[in-house]
Amino acid sequence: MLRSVNEEHGNVAIGKSLKEINADAPFDTGLEYGCPARGAWNIVHTGFLVPECHEVFVCAANCLRGVVLTAAEMGTIGQFSTVTIKENNVLDGDMEELLIDGVTSIIKKLKKKPRAVLVYTSCIHHFMALDLSHCYKTLRKRFPKIKFTDCYMNPIMRKSGMTPDELMRRQLYSLIDKTDKKDNGINILGNNYATDESSDLVRLIRESKYKLRDITYCKTFDEYEEMGKSKFNIAYLGVAKRGLYDISKKLEQEAIFLPISYEPDTIKELMKTLADKIGVDITKFDFKDKEALAKLEEAKKLIGDTAIAIDYTFTPAPLSLAKLLLDHGFNVKKIYIDSIGEKDILEELKNKYSDRDIMFYPTVNVAMRKNDREQSEKYLALGQKAAYFTDTNYFVNEVECGGHYGFDGIKKLAENMIEANAKEKDASTLIQKKGLGCNCLL
Amino acid sequence: MRQIQTFTSTYTADVSGVPSALYELGGMSIMHDASGCNSTYNTHDEPRWYGSKSMVFITGLSEMEAIMGDDQKLVNDIIKAAKELKPRFVAIAGTPIPMITGCDIEANARVIESETGIPAFGINTNGMHSYVEGAGEALLHYAKAFAKKNVSKKPKSVNILGATPIDFSVNGQIESLKKFLESNGIKVISNFALGCDIDEMANAGEATVNLVVSSVGIKVAEYLQNEFDTPYIVGVPYGDKMKQDLLNLIVGADAIRPHIVPKNVGASTASPLFLSDIGKSAKNEKIYIIGESVTSKSLAKYIYYKYGHVAKVISAVELGNTYHGDVVKDLKVRENVALEKFDLHIEDEDNIAEAIKDAKMVIADPLYKPIVPAKAVFVNHPHEGFSGRLFRKNIVNLVDELI
Numbered sequence: 062m063l064r065s066v067n068e069e070h071g072n073v074a075i076g077k078s079l080k081e082i083n084a085d086a087p088f089d090t091g092l093e094y095g096c097p098a099r100g101a102w103n104i105v106h107t108g109f110l111v112p113e114c115h116e117v118f119v120c121a122a123n124c125l126r127g128v129v130l131t132a133a134e135m136g137t138i139g140q141f142s143t144v145t146i147k148e149n150n151v152l153d154g155d156m157e158e159l160l161i162d163g164v165t166s167i168i169k170k171l172k173k174k175p176r177a178v179l180v181y182t183s184c185i186h187h188f189m190a191l192d193l194s195h196c197y198k199t200l201r202k203r204f205p206k207i208k209f210t211d212c213y214m215n216p217i218m219r220k221s222g223m224t225p226d227e228l229m230r231r232q233l234y235s236l237i238d239k240t241d242k243k244d245n246g247i248n249i250l251g252n253n254y255a256t257d258e259s260s261d262l263v264r265l266i267r268e269s270k271y272k273l274r275d276i277t278y279c280k281t282f283d284e285y286e287e288m289g290k291s292k293f294n295i296a297y298l299g300v301a302k303r304g305l306y307d308i309s310k311k312l313e314q315e316a317i318f319l320p321i322s323y324e325p326d327t328i329k330e331l332m333k334t335l336a337d338k339i340g341v342d343i344t345k346f347d348f349k350d351k352e353a354l355a356k357l358e359e360a361k362k363l364i365g366d367t368a369i370a371i372d373y374t375f376t377p378a379p380l381s382l383a384k385l386l387l388d389h390g391f392n393v394k395k396i397y398i399d400s401i402g403e404k405d406i407l408e409e410l411k412n413k414y415s416d417r418d419i420m421f422y423p424t425v426n427v428a429m430r431k432n433d434r435e436q437s438e439k440y441l442a443l444g445q446k447a448a449y450f451t452d453t454n455y456f457v458n459e460v461e462c463g464g465h466y467g468f469d470g471i472k473k474l475a476e477n478m479i480e481a482n483a484k485e486k487d488a489s490t491l492i493q494k495k496g497l498g499c500n501c502l503l
Numbered sequence: 504m505r506q507i508q509t510f511t512s513t514y515t516a517d518v519s520g521v522p523s524a525l526y527e528l529g530g531m532s533i534m535h536d537a538s539g540c541n542s543t544y545n546t547h548d549e550p551r552w553y554g555s556k557s558m559v560f561i562t563g564l565s566e567m568e569a570i571m572g573d574d575q576k577l578v579n580d581i582i583k584a585a586k587e588l589k590p591r592f593v594a595i596a597g598t599p600i601p602m603i604t605g606c607d608i609e610a611n612a613r614v615i616e617s618e619t620g621i622p623a624f625g626i627n628t629n630g631m632h633s634y635v636e637g638a639g640e641a642l643l644h645y646a647k648a649f650a651k652k653n654v655s656k657k658p659k660s661v662n663i664l665g666a667t668p669i670d671f672s673v674n675g676q677i678e679s680l681k682k683f684l685e686s687n688g689i690k691v692i693s694n695f696a697l698g699c700d701i702d703e704m705a706n707a708g709e710a711t712v713n714l715v716v717s718s719v720g721i722k723v724a725e726y727l728q729n730e731f732d733t734p735y736i737v738g739v740p741y742g743d744k745m746k747q748d749l750l751n752l753i754v755g756a757d758a759i760r761p762h763i764v765p766k767n768v769g770a771s772t773a774s775p776l777f778l779s780d781i782g783k784s785a786k787n788e789k790i791y792i793i794g795e796s797v798t799s800k801s802l803a804k805y806i807y808y809k810y811g812h813v814a815k816v817i818s819a820v821e822l823g824n825t826y827h828g829d830v831v832k833d834l835k836v837r838e839n840v841a842l843e844k845f846d847l848h849i850e851d852e853d854n855i856a857e858a859i860k861d862a863k864m865v866i867a868d869p870l871y872k873p874i875v876p877a878k879a880v881f882v883n884h885p886h887e888g889f890s891g892r893l894f895r896k897n898i899v900n901l902v903d904e905l906i
Binding site for chain 1: 598
């Protein structure tokens with residue numbers, strides 16, 4: 062049963078209560094709307110984590126427009142080129158030739174040759190059954206000193222198979238070669254942000270005298286290639302899980318998936334899993350959990366019953382986050398999410414908080430474009446989309462956890478909530494910038 | 504090599520041009536696309552997006568729907584949204600994959616119109632042309648659907664055709680133009696379609712003359728000419744002298760001969776405004792303006808009037824007429840729109856670089872700078888259609904600022 066939202070204003074009923082929401086089919090699908098929160102990284106931003114690389118996108122003009130301006134806005138257009146597909150290429154079937162000759166021409170014109178070239182193909186190539194193997198084989202032969210890898214901008218696949226984002230987080234490491242010379246290294250894979258040094262995860266690794274490697278630390282291509290020496294690979298974002306296992310298999314490294322959670326017991330279990338894998342005694346590790354939970358209590362006292370909204374771009378575990386906050390007395394009222402992966406936690410929420418006024422909303426449903434954003438009370442938003450939809454300037458401006466993890470992540474969350482609740486930000490300026498944390502020329 | 508951009512950007516595509524042109528008209532524009540077109544459009548091509556309720560959506564086309572040719576989902580989803588949101592009209596724009604799978608966008612639009620009673624039109628964009636094509640077609644479709652047929656002409660009146668933020672940003676240029684015209688006794692019947700009024704647009708046939716301010720407006724100008732015998736003038740009045748030229752022509756509208764002669768108006772003796780006299784005295788002074796043809800040609804005219812220098816225009820996007828092919832050598836086509844024989848229509852970075860290799864001065868969007876010879880003076884002339892929002896703060900209201 063749908064619940065009416067401000068129907069007196071002509072708004073379309075789209076929200077569902079916690080009691081009503083169904084994890085398997087939370088909302089009707091149909092036409093899609095894109096709200097103007099742009100902080101989440103796209104495949105251009107992520108690709109540029111490979112040091113000393115050049116990106117080449119091969120697509121139709123409309124697809125190129127968004128990516129070339131992403132590069133321009135982050136100040137990397139000098140490492141970015143495009144090859145435009147036109148009707149004649151589709152009709153003549155010369156798309157392999159176009160790709161090979163286009164990339165060749167681009168590389169020849171670059172004064173400083175890149176160490177690696179990321180070639181992004183698109184939906185058209187998928188549908189035209191382009192012989193990509195032939196393309197890359199030819200390019201590698203022409204430029205033996207440059208490494209090439211296949212990247213994909215094929216959003217038509219986002220509802221089947223690996224999504225473009227998942228693919229990107231795998232291909233990001235595809236230029237690393239397997240080596241038998243392993244050291245005591247541990248890689249964190251799949252993140253756009255470096256994990257906080259103070260986080261439980263990084264502290265445990267460093268205190269255990271392992272060498273931590275992360276693409277976000279790499280300044281040179283040589284440093285990036287050294288990730289092949291590590292014994293272990295860790296990922297904690299769901300979108301990086303598939304890449305974690307594929308890359309680990311290819312490089313003969315052990316994969317450890319430690320998904321983000323805000324559940325104290327789960328955090329401890331995850332850290333124990335890591336400790337056991339790398340041969341460390343977890344009982345000697347100081348989680349600093351009391352410190353984190355005390356900060357959360359402090360935040361509750363300061364924030365009180367202020368309404369809280371959460372969106373799925375803020376963290377890959379928005380329901381776990383909601384449960385943590387509800388368990389500590391916060392007034393979580395709105396959750397913006399298009400699909401639900403945390404089914405067990407949803408059931409826990411239903412069992413515990415169904416009597417509360419907690420509403421779920423999609424972010425892409427067309428009604429979200431039409432409905433009023435103005436709220437009758439102050440909202441503290443966790444995430445850019447939540448800030449936009451609740452029309453608030455009180456928000457924590459982060460995406461994808463922002464590199465926070467474990468109890469330290471909870472402490473950072475509490476600190477950020479206190480700060481966001483006390484001081485307004487300029488939401489319309491901040492959330493429209495692409496790739497939060499990247500260089501931005503706007 | 505053609506079709507590569509090693510150092511520069513790419514123009515707003517046809518599929519974004521459709522919602523841009525129709526943005527303020529109360530309709531629902533749908534890009535038949537998997538994803539990506541929406542964020543590209545509303546991030547880089549649409550400065551009015553934030554906080555607005557204008558209805559621009561994508562269909563979210565999936566691999567399986569494309570393979571199976573499942574147009575019914577497209578139709579059903581649009582009908583559902585249309586019934587919920589009640590737009591004035593529905594416009595559907597195509598992208599590369601629907602083109603490859605042969606999706607009949609126009610037929611689907613007819614089904615939607617039949618099912619909902621809401622005017623609907625399909626626009627055969629495919630993401631492989633510039634905004635000039637998409638926005639031009641969108642305004643044409645809109646005029647066909649909503650311009651009232653039985654109207655009488657009002658003296659000293661104009662429509663402004665081809666105004667979108669892609670060419671004019673949102674810095675008040677079109678308002679300045681409108682204000683200039685009205686302060687000089689010229690009634691602006693309508694504006695297609697930036698800062699516009701949908702009721703006024705229905706009366707577009709009342710105008711005695713149309714003012715085409717970008718190549719986006721060419722198609723709708725041709726339609727209004729054929730439908731209402733309204734001649735059109737091509738150009739944006741930059742500077743006092745061009746403004747006076749424009750007033751003279753509008754006031755003397757009866758004497759105007761459009762450069763494409765209406766069937767019932769008789770022989771043409773005059774050339775379109777702004778363009779012909781430069782051509783007669785053209786000499787290569789190695790000044791180049793790169794951009795959209797009408798606004799660039801207007802700027803060239805201003806430079807000629809103000810400084811006596813002839814600037815050569817390189818139109819890097821389509822010219823706004825119905826010709827889709829390579830027109831670099833096709834003088835006939837060039838004469839039909841804004842450009843002159845010595846101007847160029849080049850869409851490829853390498854060919855533009857070759858054309859300007861001896862330039863003394865280049866006036867273009869800042870993202871062209873990497874291909875401009877080091878010895879040439881480079882004049883920043885930001886264009887949203889090329890660099891999006893990146894230099895928006897630096898886009899000048901040339902209608903007001905140039906005197």
